[in-house]
Amino acid sequence: MPADLILTNARVYTLDPARPWARAVACGGGRVLAVGDEASISALAAPATRRIDCGGRLLLPGLTDAHVHFLQYATRRRQVSLFGLTDPAAVRERIAAAVAAVAPGEWIVGWGWDSNRWDMPPTAALLDDLTPHNPVALARMDMHTWWANSVAMRIAGVTADTPDPIESHIARYADGQPTGLFSEWNAIALIERHVPQPDEATLAGWLRETIAEAHRLGITGIHDQRVEHEGAQSLRLFQELRRAGELDLRVHCNVAADHLAEAARLGLCPGFGDDNLWLGHMKAFADGAMGSRTAHMLAAYEGDPHNTGIVVTPPDELWRLIVAAADSGFPLSVHAIGDRAVREVLDVMCEWTTTQGATHKLPMPQRIEHVQLIHADDLGRLADHGLVASVQPVHLHSDWRTADRVWGERARTTYAFRSLLDRGTVLAFGSDAPVAPLNPMLGIHAAVTRQDTAGEPAGGWYAAERLTVAEAIEGFTRAPAYLSGKAGRLGAVAPGYYADLVVLSQDLFAIAPATIPDTTAWLTVFDGRVVYAAEESNTAESPPLPSTV
Numbered sequence: 193m194p195a196d197l198i199l200t201n202a203r204v205y206t207l208d209p210a211r212p213w214a215r216a217v218a219c220g221g222g223r224v225l226a227v228g229d230e231a232s233i234s235a236l237a238a239p240a241t242r243r244i245d246c247g248g249r250l251l252l253p254g255l256t257d258a259h260v261h262f263l264q265y266a267t268r269r270r271q272v273s274l275f276g277l278t279d280p281a282a283v284r285e286r287i288a289a290a291v292a293a294v295a296p297g298e299w300i301v302g303w304g305w306d307s308n309r310w311d312m313p314p315t316a317a318l319l320d321d322l323t324p325h326n327p328v329a330l331a332r333m334d335m336h337t338w339w340a341n342s343v344a345m346r347i348a349g350v351t352a353d354t355p356d357p358i359e360s361h362i363a364r365y366a367d368g369q370p371t372g373l374f375s376e377w378n379a380i381a382l383i384e385r386h387v388p389q390p391d392e393a394t395l396a397g398w399l400r401e402t403i404a405e406a407h408r409l410g411i412t413g414i415h416d417q418r419v420e421h422e423g424a425q426s427l428r429l430f431q432e433l434r435r436a437g438e439l440d441l442r443v444h445c446n447v448a449a450d451h452l453a454e455a456a457r458l459g460l461c462p463g464f465g466d467d468n469l470w471l472g473h474m475k476a477f478a479d480g481a482m483g484s485r486t487a488h489m490l491a492a493y494e495g496d497p498h499n500t501g502i503v504v505t506p507p508d509e510l511w512r513l514i515v516a517a518a519d520s521g522f523p524l525s526v527h528a529i530g531d532r533a534v535r536e537v538l539d540v541m542c543e544w545t546t547t548q549g550a551t552h553k554l555p556m557p558q559r560i561e562h563v564q565l566i567h568a569d570d571l572g573r574l575a576d577h578g579l580v581a582s583v584q585p586v587h588l589h590s591d592w593r594t595a596d597r598v599w600g601e602r603a604r605t606t607y608a609f610r611s612l613l614d615r616g617t618v619l620a621f622g623s624d625a626p627v628a629p630l631n632p633m634l635g636i637h638a639a640v641t642r643q644d645t646a647g648e649p650a651g652g653w654y655a656a657e658r659l660t661v662a663e664a665i666e667g668f669t670r671a672p673a674y675l676s677g678k679a680g681r682l683g684a685v686a687p688g689y690y691a692d693l694v695v696l697s698q699d700l701f702a703i704a705p706a707t708i709p710d711t712t713a714w715l716t717v718f719d720g721r722v723v724y725a726a727e728e729s730n731t732a733e734s735p736p737l738p739s740t741v
């Protein structure tokens with residue numbers, strides 16, 4: 193096959209052990225045809241071959257975000273952002289601006305607040321004087337708690353008489369009146385079901401914009417982690433884009449565990465679909481989140497002696513789920529943040545692997561999402577049982593102070609990437625957007641430096657857990673491909689692999705680690721086509737260059 197695209201003068205880090213480094217890549221029919229030196233690759237050029245000189249830049253396999261809520265991110269990026277606001281006054285300012293931009297009665301929906309560094313808790317009263325005629329619903333950074341104003345609670349019919357819905361919590365004053373905070377899905381749903389939803393055409397447009405943003409960040413694949421109450425919308429929209437030829441992204445689509453019975457009845461299995469869009473794992477939740485102090489802990493939170501967090505799916509229920517899912521061919525993807533949740537999920541997964549793993553040939557490994565705090569005694573258990581840790585290093589940027597405060601000394605094994613990797617654990621990296629920014633360079637930076645983007649703490653937070661640049665890149669390339677059961681065709685730059693590639697603006701191996709976040713994609717190739725080019729001369733409209741060397 194003649195090459196239709198040749199990339200030359202690149203520092204190609206292939207992630208192919210047979211040839212870790214190369215200078216040039218030839219692509220044809222959506223696949224990588226050859227990887228090698230300038231001369232051997234240039235020899236594959238035909239007259240119509242498009243050639244791009246990469247100017248000596250670093251070329252990697254296209255990056256895959258192994259944990260993202262893509263539709264939710266596409267929606268959230270259209271809402272009021274409260275990220276990084278360090279006091280309630282700044283939130284009020286932003287809400288006041290939002291009120292000025294909408295009509296009375298219209299909902300104001302926002303996300304990204306983090307009250308851990310505020311001097312007062314968020315309450316409806318804090319918003320009510322600004323928003324007498326508009327309902328307000330603001331999701332916390334981790335999305336496990338929503339903050340509503342009094343108009344929103346009135347619309348939702350929430351009063352002192354409203355009981356806490358199962359497995360969730362409504363914050364209250366001493367007299368039982370709700371303060372405005374709703375934790376975990378069933379409580380959140382009291383408010384959320386009244387928030388008007390955009391129609392599907394609008395959402396499809398937002399998805400297209402977000403795919404373009406992913407390309408600008410060097411992302412060519414995602415593992416879409418749907419939330420329990422999200423329903424069928426994201427899979428339906430991805431299929432619509434797929435049919436229209438607009439899904440320039442490889443999408444591993446997890447299925448919420450409450451749909452297991454339906455999926456089993458239909459005979460759906462993981463991998464169903466194609467290499468553009470496929471079904472992935474059955475997604476379940478073991479606990480809540482750290483910032484909301486709902487992560488399930490072996491011992492109480494620091495300074496909160498009666499709180500050990502909450503259980504979303506208890507171990508016996510999780511056991512029934514893992515057995516039923518595997519009987520239908522599905523591995524699980526289980527959210528576990530606190531050390532007790534991680535241990536209980538490990539107990540279930542290790543027990544299943546030991547007793548039933550050999551008789552069930554699952555097409556993808558079992559996975560645990562976040563593994564945020566793992567007890568030192570449990571560090572070797574993932575590798576021992578072939579379980580994958582799907583982790584989001586970027587959380588370290590915003591969370592390390594909170595982890596110190598709520599977990600104290602125990603935080604030593606928070607985001608314990610080095611400890612896990614050295615014991616042989618496969619670490620797949622993701623962003624958890626919209627909980628954190630989508631940019632994978634922030635994740636690489638956090639894993640390599642163990643510092644936030646301001647360079648704090650000096651020397652790195654539990655710096656012994658740092659990874660190398662190469663290990664961090666692996667988390668966004670080979671590991672997610674392995675997790676999808678597509679290790680032979682995704683996640684490396686090698687002959688026969690899909691031509692999903694990214695050329696970066698800076699060489700991650702050569703620059704100071706503190707400057708990793710400044711790195712952007714210079715060129716992104718999906719399925720052999722240029723889908724993003726930072727410079728005019730590389731745009732898809734430019735004519736093919738002469739094929740001579």
Ligand SMILES: [Zn+2]
Pocket residue numbers: 259261417624627
């Ligand atoms: Zn998530």
